[in-house]
Amino acid sequence: xxxxxxxxxxxxxxxxxxxxxxxxxxxxxxxxxxxxxxxxxxxxxxxxxxxxxxxxxxxxxxxxxxxxxxxxxxxxxxxxxxxxxxxxxxxxxxxxxxxxxxxxxxxxxxxxxxxxxxxxxxxxxxxxxxxxxxxxxxxxxxxxxxxxxxxxxxxxxxxxxxxxxxxxxxxxxxxxxxxxxxxxxxxxxxxxxxxxxxxxxxxxxxxxxxxxxxxxxxxxxxxxxxxxxxxxxxxxxxxxxxxxxxxxxxxxxxxxxxxxxxxxxxxxxxxxxxxxxxxxxxxxxxxxxxxxxxxxxxxxxxxxxxxxxxxxxxxxxxxxxxxxxxxxxxxxxxxxxxxxxxxxxxxxxxxxxxxxxxxxxxxxxxx
Numbered sequence: 001x002x003x004x005x006x007x008x009x010x011x012x013x014x015x016x017x018x019x020x021x022x023x024x025x026x027x028x029x030x031x032x033x034x035x036x037x038x039x040x041x042x043x044x045x046x047x048x049x050x051x052x053x054x055x056x057x058x059x060x061x062x063x064x065x066x067x068x069x070x071x072x073x074x075x076x077x078x079x080x081x082x083x084x085x086x087x088x089x090x091x092x093x094x095x096x097x098x099x100x101x102x103x104x105x106x107x108x109x110x111x112x113x114x115x116x117x118x119x120x121x122x123x124x125x126x127x128x129x130x131x132x133x134x135x136x137x138x139x140x141x142x143x144x145x146x147x148x149x150x151x152x153x154x155x156x157x158x159x160x161x162x163x164x165x166x167x168x169x170x171x172x173x174x175x176x177x178x179x180x181x182x183x184x185x186x187x188x189x190x191x192x193x194x195x196x197x198x199x200x201x202x203x204x205x206x207x208x209x210x211x212x213x214x215x216x217x218x219x220x221x222x223x224x225x226x227x228x229x230x231x232x233x234x235x236x237x238x239x240x241x242x243x244x245x246x247x248x249x250x251x252x253x254x255x256x257x258x259x260x261x262x263x264x265x266x267x268x269x270x271x272x273x274x275x276x277x278x279x280x281x282x283x284x285x286x287x288x289x290x291x292x293x294x295x296x297x298x299x300x301x302x303x304x305x306x307x308x309x310x311x312x313x314x315x316x317x318x319x320x321x322x323x324x325x326x327x328x329x330x331x332x333x334x335x336x337x338x339x340x341x342x343x344x345x346x347x348x349x350x351x352x353x354x355x356x357x358x359x360x361x362x363x364x365x366x367x
Contacts, residue, residue, distance in 0.1 A: 024301045025347045029279060030144050030163060030338035031305055035229075036188035042070075042232035043190060046225045053222050054213060063224050070231025077238035078161070078182065079171025080197050086204070086217040087227055090194040091162045091183040093207075097218060098158050098179050098196050099138065101205050106138040108323035109148075114138050114160050114181075124323050127274050131156070135178075141170055145320045145336055146271040147280025153177040162186050162194075166237030167246055167277050172197055184226065189233030193226030245341045250278030253339060256348050257281055263356055270321065270334065277338075284321070284334040288362045293335045293355070300354040305336045 026034070046066050051059030053067050067087075075081050088094040092113040099117035106118035107129040118138050123130045127148040131137050134155040141164035142149050149168065153159050154176035161180045164170045166187035172180055179202065183194040196217075198204065210219030240246070257269055260283065270282035284290075290306030297304050306318075321331040339348060 024303065025351060026303045027337050027339055027343065027348070027351060028303045028305050029340040029343075030147075030186070030277075030336065032185045032191060033188045033340060034342070035190065036233050036236050038236040039184075039189045039229035039233040043225050043229040046228035049224065053224060054211060066224055066228050067222050070227045070234075073231035073235045074182070074195065075197075077234040078165060078180075078197060079173050080180075081173070082200060083172055084198050084200055084202075084215070086196045086198070086214045087222060087230075088194050088196060088218055089192055089223070090185075091160070091181040092194075094181045094183075094194050094196040095158075095160075097204055097207050098181065098198075100207055102157070103136060104138050104157055105133070105136055109143055109146075109320045110138060110140055111144060111160055111162070114140070114158070124325075127271050127324055141165075141180075142168065142277050143271075143320060145280075145318060145334070146282045146324075147277035147338075148271040149275045149277065161197075163277060166234070166241060167279060169241065178202060184230035184233055187233050187237040190226050190229040193223050193230045195230070240341065246278045249339060249341055249343070252343065252345060252348060253279060253281055255345075256337075256352060257283075259349070259352055260356070264359055268330065270324070270326075279339045281337040282321075282334055283337065284326070284330050285359065285362070286327075286330045286333050287366065288333050288359070290318075290333055290335050293358070296358045297335075297351070297354060300358075302351045302354060304351075305338075306334065 049062050049066060051063040053060060053064035071085050074085060075083065088097060095113045095117055104118045105122055106115060106120055107122040107124045108120045109124055109129065110118065122137065127146060129139055129150055131139060131152060135157055137156055138158040139150055139153060139156045140160040144163050156177045157179065159175060159177040159180040161170060162183045163186060165182055178199055180197040181194065182197060185191040204217050206217055206219065208219050213219050213222060260267055261269065264285065266285055268284040270284060294304060294306050317328060317332045318334050321334055
């Protein structure tokens with residue numbers, strides 16, 4: 001197995017037809033971040049705890065202690081010490097739990113998991129959502145495709161903090177939001193675990209009924225192993241943020257964009273003039289389909305995306321870019337490159353070399 005320097009190892013065994021190991025570079029951190037070693041260690045330790053957290057015997061209390069310790073870590077990292085947390089299978093389930101039965105409005109730049117529960121009738125101006133009735137509005141903290149950050153969460157019904165948590169300063173209690181969504185695998189935790197964070201005293205209509213776990217908000221035996229990993233990842237993510245690990249990431253991203261801009265005058269860097277996540281580049285070359293670029297880069301050994309990864313592998317016109325006013329051709333031509341603290345300059349500039357080589361072929365075909 002060959003480690004590519006991003007926390008991922010790839011190999012093609014000879015018995016399966018692959019003659020040699022092939023190094024790959026992972027540049028899709030907004031889809032899922034590499035599993036943190038702290039999360040892996042916490043999950044392995046939790047595997048040895050046999051009890052059900054709903055059981056009252058000693059084994060059950062040990063399992064419950066793991067769940068509650070993780071809950072405290074997540075609250076602390078997210079600035080939600082006085083809030084409640086209900087664990088879910090992820091942010092998609094969390095959105096349903098938070099929004100079912102409510103009349104909520106949003107802009108069309110929201111993630112599909114949130115937009116599915118909302119009336120998308122709020123305008124967007126240069127990537128900024130123009131909210132006017134916060135108590136009936138869902139508003140993302142950071143857009144997964146463009147990285148654009150939003151502000152003004154006071155009394156917002158729901159804040160999708162999935163992409164922002166761990167990458168930029170955000171505290172639930174000073175935000176003023178009523179509820180927020182979190183997802184572990186976006187910050188180096190395991191897939192399949194997330195949470196709804198809510199102001200104390202706020203009630204939710206349970207969508208999964210049964211034993212009444214999570215204070216009656218979400219029944220079913222808690223995912224102890226996943227929750228343990230979530231808590232460890234949240235704690236480590238906050239430590240990294242406090243230590244400034246994302247500042248060099250932003251500098252590398254800006255260097256990368258400057259290089260592409262010098263070589264490709266027709267490239268559009270979506271949201272470049274706005275406040276963004278430090279790791280996200282959304283790049284569009286009108287007429288060069290995003291899905292084509294993703295496949296070309298995949299064959300070259302680079303993992304990128306053409307938007308949100310939560311559409312069952314489909315690559316299509318970006319609803320986010322359309323909402324921002326881009327035409328259909330441009331909205332179909334965008335790619336997202338999202339990096340992290342372990343991404344090296346050589347990896348990102350190697351991608352730039354490969355992408356620019358394909359760009360020259362695209363221009364030659366279009367001539």
